[in-house]
Amino acid sequence: MTGQEASSLVMDKPPPARFWRMPGVAGWVRTFAVKWIEAGAPPPSSGSEGSVRWINCVISGSDRDHAMAQSFAVAEAADGLLIWVGTDADERVAHDIFVASQDARSLNVPHLAICHTNAPLAGFARSLALERQFRSVRIIERTTRTPHVAISRELAADVGDFCEVRLSGDGRRYVPQFALVSPPLQNGGLGRQDVVLVTGGTKGIGAECALRLALRTGAALAFVGRSAGTDVAVAATLGRASALGIRCSYAVADVTDEGAMLLAASHANREFGPITALLHAAGSNETKLFQDISIEEA
Numbered sequence: 001m002t003g004q005e006a007s008s009l010v011m012d013k014p015p016p017a018r019f020w021r022m023p024g025v026a027g028w029v030r031t032f033a034v035k036w037i038e039a040g041a042p043p044p045s046s047g048s049e050g051s052v053r054w055i056n057c058v059i060s061g062s063d064r065d066h067a068m069a070q071s072f073a074v075a076e077a078a079d080g081l082l083i084w085v086g087t088d089a090d091e092r093v094a095h096d097i098f099v100a101s102q103d104a105r106s107l108n109v110p111h112l113a114i115c116h117t118n119a120p121l122a123g124f125a126r127s128l129a130l131e132r133q134f135r136s137v138r139i140i141e142r143t144t145r146t147p148h149v150a151i152s153r154e155l156a157a158d159v160g161d162f163c164e165v166r167l168s169g170d171g172r173r174y175v176p177q178f179a180l181v182s183p184p185l186q187n188g189g190l191g192r193q194d195v196v197l198v199t200g201g202t203k204g205i206g207a208e209c210a211l212r213l214a215l216r217t218g219a220a221l222a223f224v225g226r227s228a229g230t231d232v233a234v235a236a237t238l239g240r241a242s243a244l245g246i247r248c249s250y251a252v253a254d255v256t257d258e259g260a261m262l263l264a265a266s267h268a269n270r271e272f273g274p275i276t277a278l279l280h281a282a283g284s285n286e287t288k289l290f291q292d293i294s295i296e297e298a
């Protein structure tokens with residue numbers, strides 16, 4: 001959703017006074033939830049080129065997945081790649097999906113479809129569409145019982161540049177809609193007795209969230225990051241915490257290193273007692289266009 005779209009949704013109704021806002025955050029930044037709305041059948045392809053002709057690529061699929069995906073494919077002259085994600089797929093398939101999409105892009109395949117069962121792939125597909133990497137991108141969520149004809153209809157439809165759809169077991173069709181929500185202000189049950197393990201909390205958005213959480217709840221913060229404690233940003237956040245009277249500690253650990261994380265947890269335990277909550281903010285925020293991401297980075 002663009003800022004303008006969001007603003008048209010919310011500007012007529014200012015946030016309630018009890019709304020907790022961070023300084024500097026624009027007024028249209030609000031909390032939205034995705035609601036799935038039942039929708040009618042997709043428009044059949046009307047262009048002179050006719051429907052997209054698909055070839056398929058099955059990621060982590062059973063024999064049934066292969067057979068289903070194959071049933072939508074043509075033998076030749078394809079102009080779309082259908083990435084069929086098997087029902088047993090887990091996070092390890094993300095790399096294969098990335099590589100298949102990048103191969104399609106470098107071969108100038110105009111259309112991309114990703115068909116999956118409850119995998120968190122919509123953001124990836126939406127980014128590809130926003131970056132205009134393909135003429136059309138469709139992301140189709142199915143169940144194991146979704147009728148073949150319902151998926152076939154989606155693949156044959158004229159979807160414009162992007163379509164996200166969820167197909168139920170009885171073939172009904174749902175599309176996502178952003179709805180404004182006002183979650184009640186709560187501390188998540190946290191209080192002074194709590195110890196929050198904060199990964200990635202000494203820099204960026206994690207630092208801002210962690211400091212405010214501790215101020216509101218009185219909980220102790222056990223920060224974890226890869227940088228040395230003498231790192232300028234780390235020292236600055238620890239200094240801010242101390243100036244605010246927040247109880248905190250810092251341990252050097254990489255979240256992908258189980259041994260180092262166990263050591264960090266026992267360090268926090270010694271300082272404040274057992275960890276009772278996790279604020280996970282460790283991540284990489286280096287934005288890049290799809291075609292600029294290397295296979296190694298993916």
Ligand SMILES: NC(=O)c1ccc[n+]([C@@H]2O[C@H](COP(=O)([O-])OP(=O)(O)OC[C@H]3O[C@@H](n4cnc5c(N)ncnc54)[C@H](OP(=O)(O)O)[C@@H]3O)[C@@H](O)[C@H]2O)c1
Pocket residue numbers: 199200201202203204205206224225226227228253254255256281282283284285
């Ligand atoms: N900025 C935003 O407005 C925003 C909004 C929504 C979501 N996010 C997401 O939040 C995450 C952080 O974004 P940011 O802008 O705050 O980035 P950032 O300023 O670069 O902070 C990243 C934090 O994660 C830590 N970190 C990274 N890899 C780690 C690892 N392997 N083990 C332990 N700690 C690690 C870093 O500490 P070390 O370098 O010391 O390890 C640092 O504290 C990203 O995934 C981003 O997409 C950001």
